[in-house]
Amino acid sequence: xxxxxxxxxxxxxxxxxxxxxxxxxxxxxxxxxxxxxxxxxxxxxxxxxxxxxxxxxxxxxxxxxxxxxxxxxxxxxxxxxxxxxxxxxxxxxxxxxxxxxxxxxxxxxxxxxxxxxxxxxxxxxxxxxxxxxxxxxxxxxxxxxxxxxxxxxxxxxxxxxxxxxxxxxxxxxxxxxxxxxxxxxxxxxxxxxxxxxxxxxxxxxxxxxxxxxxxxxxxxxxxxxxxxxxxxxxxxxxxxxxxxxxxxxxxxxxxxxxxxxxxxxxxxxxxxxxxxxxxxxxxxx
Amino acid sequence: xxxxxxxxxxxxxxxxxxxxxxxxxxxxxxxxxxxxxxxxxxxxxxxxxxxxxxxxxxxxxxxxxxxxxxxxxxxxxxxxxxxxxxxxxxxxxxxxxxxxxxxxxxxxxxxxxxxxxxxxxxxxxxxxxxxxxxxxxxxxxxxxxxxxxxxxxx
Numbered sequence: 001x002x003x004x005x006x007x008x009x010x011x012x013x014x015x016x017x018x019x020x021x022x023x024x025x026x027x028x029x030x031x032x033x034x035x036x037x038x039x040x041x042x043x044x045x046x047x048x049x050x051x052x053x054x055x056x057x058x059x060x061x062x063x064x065x066x067x068x069x070x071x072x073x074x075x076x077x078x079x080x081x082x083x084x085x086x087x088x089x090x091x092x093x094x095x096x097x098x099x100x101x102x103x104x105x106x107x108x109x110x111x112x113x114x115x116x117x118x119x120x121x122x123x124x125x126x127x128x129x130x131x132x133x134x135x136x137x138x139x140x141x142x143x144x145x146x147x148x149x150x151x152x153x154x155x156x157x158x159x160x161x162x163x164x165x166x167x168x169x170x171x172x173x174x175x176x177x178x179x180x181x182x183x184x185x186x187x188x189x190x191x192x193x194x195x196x197x198x199x200x201x202x203x204x205x206x207x208x209x210x211x212x213x214x215x216x217x218x219x220x221x222x223x224x225x226x227x228x229x230x231x232x233x234x235x236x237x238x239x240x241x242x243x244x245x246x247x248x249x250x251x252x253x254x255x256x257x258x259x260x261x262x263x264x265x266x267x268x269x270x271x272x273x274x275x276x277x278x279x280x281x282x283x284x285x
Numbered sequence: 286x287x288x289x290x291x292x293x294x295x296x297x298x299x300x301x302x303x304x305x306x307x308x309x310x311x312x313x314x315x316x317x318x319x320x321x322x323x324x325x326x327x328x329x330x331x332x333x334x335x336x337x338x339x340x341x342x343x344x345x346x347x348x349x350x351x352x353x354x355x356x357x358x359x360x361x362x363x364x365x366x367x368x369x370x371x372x373x374x375x376x377x378x379x380x381x382x383x384x385x386x387x388x389x390x391x392x393x394x395x396x397x398x399x400x401x402x403x404x405x406x407x408x409x410x411x412x413x414x415x416x417x418x419x420x421x422x423x424x425x426x427x428x429x430x431x432x433x434x435x436x437x438x439x
Contacts, residue, residue, distance in 0.1 A: 008339055008405070010331050019384035020377055024310070024365065027377055031368040 043171045047164040054163030055156040059104045059124070062159050066123025079284055084110040086280050087128055087146070090139070094147045097214040098154050106150055112284060116235065120149035122158050133281050136231060138274035140215070140224025142281075147211035154210060157203050205258060212259050212268070221272030222263055229256035305360030312359075313381060320388050327395045331405040332433065338407055343439035348401055351432040352393030355416065356386045358425045366425075386429035387411055398435040409433035 015021075087108040095106050106124050114131040121127070126149045128142075136142050152158065199207075208225075216222050232252035263270045338344050358366070362378040369376050390411065398406050409431060416426040 008331055008333075010328065012328075019381040020375075022377060024306070024361070024378055028361070028365050028368075031365065031372070035368055035371055 039171075043168055046171055047167045050163040050167035051160040054159045057159055059101065063123040065162075066121065066125055080110055080112065083281055083284070084108060086278055090143055091126065091146050091150060093218050094143060094150055094214045097217040098147070098150055098210060100150075100154055104153070106153060108146070118145050118149055120152040120158055122162065124153050126150070126153070130284060133277070135235070136277065137227050138224065139277055140219055140274040141227040141231065142224075142277065143219065144211060144215050144224040144228045147214045148207050150214070151207035151210035152199065152203070155203065155206055157199050157207070160203075161199060205255070208255055208259055209262055212262060213266075216263070216268045219272070219275070221269040222259065223270065223272045223274045225259050226256065226270060227274060229253065229259075301360045302364055305362070305364070309359030309361055313385070316385050316389070320385065320392065323392050324388070327392065327399065330395050330399060330403065332391065332395065332409050333405065333407045334409050335407050338436060342436075344436045345439050346437035348403070348435045349432065350394050350397040350401070350403070350406060350435045351430060352390045352395070352397060353428060353430040354386055354389045354393060355426055355428045356382060356389075358382055363425055383413065383427065383429070386413070386427060387431070390429040390431035394431045394433060398433075401435055402437065403435035404438040406433040406435050 087110060091106050091108045100106070104124055106126060109125060109127045111127050111129050113129045115129045116131040116135050118126065118128045118132050126146065128146070132145065133142060136145070212222055212225055215224050229252040233256075236252060260270060262268075333339070358379065362382065365378045366376055369378075391409070394406065394409070410433065411429065411431045413427055413429045416428055
């Protein structure tokens with residue numbers, strides 16, 4: 001008996017079922033935009049609340065965070081110690097006028113470096129660089145800088161910046177650390193770093209205002225502020241790259257204009273004779 | 286100059302993305318073209334997932350045939366997949382990859398069967414395994430293996 005050969009075939013199967021025809025860039029851009037917007041909103045909200053919470057941290061805890069600053073011994077008679085002592089003296093007079101909260105005190109450090117900069121950091125520490133002192137024309141102008149940095153500390157800006165920075169860092173690590181994409185890690189981690197540690201323009205303006213009040217109260221007039229911002233605006237024009245202190249700051253002349261307005265409203269005198277830069281501050285060697 | 290260094294990592298990642306996208310897209314297009322062509326060419330050789338020969342078929346010879354292929358994703362696909370893993374959903378960039386791997390493996394198995402002058406392949410199975418299993422940041426490669434029993438009809 002002969003077997004009948006079965007009728008077998010493999011018909012063609014239509015395309016586009018297992019893999020879609022959609023352009024890959026479409027998915028890429030939708031995901032990128034959607035996730036970026038969402039992450040920006042969430043991280044923005046988190047960092048705002050972290051900044052707000054950070055200023056509630058008692059100042060004494062902040063001091064513990066910053067105890068890596070070396071203490072200059074009072075008996076030290078080196079030039080650096082004398083300069084730091086003189087700067088501390090200026091800062092002390094300005095601090096009194098700023099009505100610092102109880103338990104908050106300012107420590108000024110001097111750094112032998114050409115950088116035209118000064119900054120306020122955690123624990124009430126202020127660092128003034130030699131380059132800045134040499135660039136300024138008078139004690140009043142230097143006092144304005146110091147008063148400005150004290151004001152940052154009074155308004156708790158350093159700890160708020162730290163709170164924001166840490167929150168942003170942790171958020172990025174949480175979101176992109178588990179995404180499994182090394183590219184995402186790298187690109188967005190980098191952006192997180194760039195935006196983290198700086199004071200906002202609003203904070204700079206607030207510090208300027210508080211500083212001017214203290215300057216006028218101590219020196220009798222606000223000429224130091226005029227000299228300071230004139231010096232900065234000259235530096236802005238003559239230097240190829242602007243001094244570091246200005247990088248996150250609003251344009252110097254705008255800041256000066258805002259301070260002039262404030263002085264007019266409060267009836268403060270802006271013009272007057274500035275004290276010369278104390279000789280001891282210029283004698284580094 | 287300084288800002289260039291600062292953004293170097295971003296710039297570098299962007300370059301990798303563009304390279305990954307360009308080459309990945311080109312390779313995928315070419316591969317699909319070749320898959321369509323060969324699928325038509327080998328249409329005559331029948332493949333089934335049946336365990337035993339179809340009833341009524343007289344078999345004179347049988348042999349195990351395999352086809353295996355290893356494919357890797359490109360940087361762009363990996364990046365998109367990384368984003369996709371945050372929100373979930375259809376991972377389209379991997380689907381084409383697995384689809385291509387599976388069809389290529391079946392085609393290679395068929396090529397082996399054709400060398401043996403087979404008339405059909407039964408009991409065809411397709412298996413995939415990840416080569417870079419469990420390790421983060423390693424190459425995302427998969428192996429697809431297709432195997433079956435090649436038959437010679439009377």
